[in-house]
Amino acid sequence: MMGQVAALQALVIGVLLVWSSYGKLVGPLVGARARRTALKKFVGEERAEPAFRAVGGVELLIGAVLLLPPLWIMESVAAIALSVGFLGFLTYSRVASPDSSCGCAGSATAPVSWRAFGRAGLLLVAAVLASSADVSWSSLPGLAAVVVVLAEVMLFVAFSPELDRHWLLPLRRLKVRLTHPLAGTAAYDVPLATTQHQLLRSGAYRAVNSLLRSDIRDHWDEGEWRFVSYTASYDDRPATAVFAVPRLRYEPDEIRVAIVDDENGETVYRPSLLPVLA
Amino acid sequence: MTNTLDRRTLLTSAVLGTTATLVGATAMGSLAPETAFAARAQSPEPGAPDPNFAEGRVTARDGSMILAAGSDGRFHRIQLTGGTSVWKLRPTTLDQVKVGDGLYARGVLMPDGTLAAESIWVNIVNLKVHVTAIGKNVLHLDHNGSRIVGHVVPGTSAAVYNGKPAVSDLSMVKVGKHAQVIGAWRPDTNEIDVATIYAAA
Numbered sequence: 478m479m480g481q482v483a484a485l486q487a488l489v490i491g492v493l494l495v496w497s498s499y500g501k502l503v504g505p506l507v508g509a510r511a512r513r514t515a516l517k518k519f520v521g522e523e524r525a526e527p528a529f530r531a532v533g534g535v536e537l538l539i540g541a542v543l544l545l546p547p548l549w550i551m552e553s554v555a556a557i558a559l560s561v562g563f564l565g566f567l568t569y570s571r572v573a574s575p576d577s578s579c580g581c582a583g584s585a586t587a588p589v590s591w592r593a594f595g596r597a598g599l600l601l602v603a604a605v606l607a608s609s610a611d612v613s614w615s616s617l618p619g620l621a622a623v624v625v626v627l628a629e630v631m632l633f634v635a636f637s638p639e640l641d642r643h644w645l646l647p648l649r650r651l652k653v654r655l656t657h658p659l660a661g662t663a664a665y666d667v668p669l670a671t672t673q674h675q676l677l678r679s680g681a682y683r684a685v686n687s688l689l690r691s692d693i694r695d696h697w698d699e700g701e702w703r704f705v706s707y708t709a710s711y712d713d714r715p716a717t718a719v720f721a722v723p724r725l726r727y728e729p730d731e732i733r734v735a736i737v738d739d740e741n742g743e744t745v746y747r748p749s750l751l752p753v754l755a
Numbered sequence: 756m757t758n759t760l761d762r763r764t765l766l767t768s769a770v771l772g773t774t775a776t777l778v779g780a781t782a783m784g785s786l787a788p789e790t791a792f793a794a795r796a797q798s799p800e801p802g803a804p805d806p807n808f809a810e811g812r813v814t815a816r817d818g819s820m821i822l823a824a825g826s827d828g829r830f831h832r833i834q835l836t837g838g839t840s841v842w843k844l845r846p847t848t849l850d851q852v853k854v855g856d857g858l859y860a861r862g863v864l865m866p867d868g869t870l871a872a873e874s875i876w877v878n879i880v881n882l883k884v885h886v887t888a889i890g891k892n893v894l895h896l897d898h899n900g901s902r903i904v905g906h907v908v909p910g911t912s913a914a915v916y917n918g919k920p921a922v923s924d925l926s927m928v929k930v931g932k933h934a935q936v937i938g939a940w941r942p943d944t945n946e947i948d949v950a951t952i953y954a955a956a
Contacts, residue, residue: 576900588900646931649888653930658891661909663924668913669845670921670951691840692874697763706766708838708873715838719766727920735770739838744769 481622486607487543488614489630490556490600494540497581501533514580515570515589529580535559546613553608560601567593581639596636603629669696672703672722679729684748685709685718685736698724711746715739806864809833812942813856820869821852823860832869833860843877844939844948845911852877855942878940880947886930886954894928894949896936904946905936912949916956925949927956 501507511529512522520528539555563581570577570589579589581596618626634640673693676682691708694717698704702721709718721733736746809831811823819835835841835849839862843851852858852875859879862872884903888895894905913921914928928934934954938947 642931646887649930653889657926658889658893659907659924659926659928661892662907662912663926664910666910666923668911668921668923670913670915674915674920690873691838692842692876693846694838694840695759695763696846697767699767702771704763704767704770708840717766719770721767721770733770733772735766735772737766737769742765747769747772 478619478621478625480609480611481618482625483606483610484612484614484616485618485622485626486603486614487552487610489626489633490603490607491540491543493600493633494536494543494556494559498533498536498540501529501580502537510578510580513578515566515574515577516580517577518574519566519569543607546615550608553604553610556604556607557601560597560604563597564594564601567597581637590638592636592638596633599629599632599636667703667724669693672696672705672724675727675729676705676720676722676732679720679722679732681720681732681734681748685734685746688716688736688746689718701725709736711736711738716745804829807862807870809860809862809870810858813852813854813858816852816854819849821858823858831860833858833862833875834865834869834871835875836871839872840874841877842875842879844908844950857940857942878942880936880938880940882936882938882947884934884936886928886932886934889928889930894925894936894952896934902945905938905949905952906946908948913951915951915953918953921951925952928952928954929956 500510507530508526511517511526514525514529516525516528536559539552539559542549543552543556567579567589570579575589577589579593581593634644688709688711689707690710693705694708695706696704701724703724705720705722707718707720709716716739717737719735719737723731734748735744737743738745804827809823809825811825811829811831813821814824815822821833821835823831823833825831835852839849841847841849841851843856856877859876860870860872861874862870865871882896882898882903884896884898884905886894887897887902892907892909894907896903896905907925910923912925913923914925915921916927932954934952936947936949936953937951938949940947
């Protein structure tokens with residue numbers, strides 16, 4: 478069985494390398510992708526894109542010869558060399574420019590993480606195993622070998638942050654749908670943010686905006702009103718602006734404002750268009 | 756506390772118009788914006804730091820005086836007053852400004868170099884994020900590749916979906932989507948408390 482598993486490694490590595498080369502060779506964003514990797518620091522910004530494309534070309538070449546017959550020992554030796562190169566580059570990225578994208582596979586960008594090292598390490602193991610193969614992967618392998626290789630492919634997928642949106646995020650979404658972790662946040666209380674949103678869109682707020690000196694200083698509820706106060710200055714005297722906002726309705730036109738002198742408690746300003754409540 | 760309650764009663768009656776202390780002619784304005792007076796001149800010189808603004812980490816606090824070390828290497832002395840508004844996840848009281856907190860302050864620069872603060876925002880952060888996972892009252896967020904734990908605070912955290920008025924129900928936030936979060940950082944951690952999350956629903 479081990480012989481069949483070893484033979485199948487050429488298929489796995491070949492597919493992985495061809496997928497990996499795709500994001501380095503195809504599409505209008507290759508240059509931008511290249512400059513996000515540590516290649517920018519390694520070979521300079523000018524040469525990052527040609528170097529990135531060259532790596533993609535080498536990946537495509539090695540991937541293609543691995544997939545196509547005949548079987549050469551040189552193929553797996555080249556794959557071993559490439560995976561050692563990947564591990565070296567990842568270590569360099571991690572040390573020299575930790576914020577950069579790993580530029581590993583496909584078209585997504587992902588920062589260099591332990592998963593990238595896991596994948597490059599797994600690639601190295603697979604390439605070493607492939608070098609011991611003495612038949613081509615196309616010679617009908619047994620069921621046991623296929624199962625082992627499928628497990629290996631799943632490990633590759635688990636190590637690929639670029640593929641998370643295809644399996645990990647749907648799984649997490651399913652978990653949220655089943656467990657409703659944020660259901661407890663729904664409440665009848667109106668958040669202060671709602672009141673503030675309404676207040677900022679009101680004529681009353683615009684009328685006194687330039688008198689306000691602070692952000693919200695105090696707020697309290699009374700019946701259907703929520704009161705919000707700000708520090709203000711009126712005629713260069715310290716004052717307080719107080720707004721009454723409908724608490725449970727969205728009616729910016731009903732918002733009232735008064736400016737109260739801080740020293741003597743007199744109301745010094747109140748727009749007359751608003752009816753006085755008895 | 757009684758003082759606060761008295762003050763609220765006064766302000767409540769003032770704004771609802773039930774107060775008897777309304778003064779004469781100048782009291783009645785219209786809603787038109789021109790009735791508002793021009794704001795105090797606050798024009799920093801071009802290229803110079805805004806003198807009426809300070810930011811940094813609180814290194815010491817002595818009563819109402821705060822010392823803050825700015826990220827640009829400047830030190831600020833910030834004076835809290837009875838009229839200073841303090842935001843720390845929510846509008847709160849002056850005593851909530853602690854050593855180690857990060858802050859932004861806006862006010863008026865006094866001749867002695869202290870900033871008389873009018874507004875202070877403590878540990879406030881504004882992040883564009885990816886929601887990577889959701890747990891019990893916790894959002895796992897990715898901000899440019901860094902992981903951030905966003906704690907949902909029932910009763911305070913609010914959600915704005917599609918620009919509509921905020922609601923307290925965060926359950927429509929979805930894994931894998933973009934969001935913008937205003938929150939309060941827990942100093943020296945990668946954790947924040949969520950004040951408002953802006954998301955598509």
